[in-house]
Amino acid sequence: MLSNQSQLLARNLDLFEQGEWLIINPADAYFTDQLSDMPLEVLHQYFDVFSESVRVIHSHSMDTRDVSEDPSGFCVSQKVSKHLHTFAPFITGERRFSDVLIYIPKAKHQLKMLLTMAGSVLREGGRIHLVGENKGGIKSAAKLATDLGPAQKVDSARHCSLITIEVENTPVFRLEDWLDERTYQVDEFEWDIVSLPGVFSHTELDDGTRLLLSKLPNHLNGNILDFACGAGVIGSYLNKLQPHLKLTLLDVSALALFCAARTMQANGVTGQLLAANGLHGVDDKFSHIVTNPPFHTGVKTDYSITKRFISDAKRVLAKDGTLHLVANRFLPYPGLLAEHFSQVRPLAQTSQFSVYLSLK
Template identity: 60%
Template sequence: MMLSAPSQLLERNIELFNDEGWLIINPADAYFTDRLTDLSLDVLHQYFDIYAESVRVIPCTILDSRDILTTQTGIFSDQKVGKHQHFFAPFLSTPQRYSNIVIYLPKAKAHYAMLIKMAASLVQQGGSIYVVGENKGGIKSASKLLSNLGHVDKVDSARHCSLLRCEVAQPQPDFDIQQSLSYFDIAVNGQEATIASLPGVFSHEELDEGTHLLLEKLPSSLRGGILDFACGAGIIGCLLKRQFPHLNISYLDVSALALYSTAHTLAESGLTGTLMAANGLHGVDEQFNHIVTNPPFHTGIKTDYTVTKRFIADAARLITSGGNLHMVANRFLPYPGLLAETFERVQTLAQTNRFSVYQAIKV
């Protein structure tokens, strides 16, 4: 049970956590809170993998897109573990005000800006917002945005990470996630749709090249149940449903922000759908005729394909006989060989200088 580097820095400053009234946002691992078992605190998870590992009981959560649209608190799922209340949610709206909030720095600057606004609305006047993150992740420039709320101090620096603190002197406005939602229009294969997207969601505010290629090459023979895996803002499933209304499409992502965006994307087209929160395909038992995906684990050059192989094996388990997996991936990655280890037939449907679209058929 290895602590992430930011959590190691927090552990090094464990004396900060002497009083009640803490909110921790997006911990990078499920183990730092184990160091605080005697302290009552809340934890907001926008990512289901760490949430599920933290509460240790939930492999998958099923949501209705209509319920997501009407949630006022933002909470998709919550679980009490000892003195700790864990929430899986895209945002947190509560009359409670926390004395201290710690944010694990996210990758995207726009996501960080949104978290700062939300934290500012949840911290009590005179309370503190802490931000912890890796130096290579941009923590050195994170103080600028934080300084809009008050004076910023560097508490500590170690493990190639930094810990910042800002005392919020003035009361801040309520957080409204609708103000963070942005909308953009796309058109593929004669189908048009308006896409809703939040900061921190893949390909925020644009249709990425790989997804566009995949949508262009999907066959018209799709039938039955479809899983839009790693759905992001719901682009693939929404376009398919508009083009082929008879399809039964489910949307899966690890991110609450993505699922919230997908629900709004569907609503923009007058559609509804079943949304699933899961870590990969772990805990998913439903069978599908097709899985369609632009998966999240093919960026960069990695020699360890353990996660990819597990996804392929799980996909084959969930696909019915005669069904298939359609996916787009960076061209230089060895997906044909990896897919051929599990699926009987693998075809390359399209290729550009950057991406390849594969079809893997379960005979």
């Protein structure tokens, strides 16, 4: 099914008739089917749409050392017809494009980073196109690109807008300009976090994760899964405190996995990275899952993510395994957890968050 953004683009297929195109972060796996006769490249920073685009079911894994030492990060490519789909945090290779289309993210600072990255791979006289939902930030997106060149609205429909920027000032993309490195603290314990715009826990430790970490047992054993790891805050905390643990850090975002690898490196610990759409295609067994899971699709609350994760969490937990989870209090986790786990205990609660322990 075409997203609203892609339905708007489908009204403007003549825009794609000429040039060499790169599409960044399409909101669905189906719009490119309408461009099947033209060669193009697609950069996916999110594994869910990538896997659907290339019909891949299973997750992809890599050691944290391999990602942290390679600026291209976690990179998987697959050709589908005339289209090259790549799952990676950044644009790789030396190819230059006449046009780059960005499906805008909800975080403005992430969009600014994507604009700089897109502009750096344009040919002279190239264009950047932005498509997004009106309430998702597209109306202010053109203001972020004023240093690149003039922008104009091309079309609007389905509560979305399409904007084209004629790039006159080609930027240089330097990763170090966007990386944020700082020290987080819980009680007396300190550890280092490396993050990028658009990655959960960027620039600060959120209160929910802080509460979760303060309630974790001091002695865990076996294989630990940091689900929706973001910048690797939970996994690096656990592994630095308990070096004997075998850590797996999972996220749908290539940017998050890249940051998690850098975070683990900064703390002198290692683990396994896993790119996956939730727990779909994950067959490993874990002794414990620790998570501050997402509950949004774009700007909308999406309970289907919660339901699917809880069901799959029980499947991948070993016998007598545990799930430690923090969530906003308004989310219906207690009832959903009780449907799948034999015991569910609240460990802590604030006016905003609750921490739950579930036993298989």
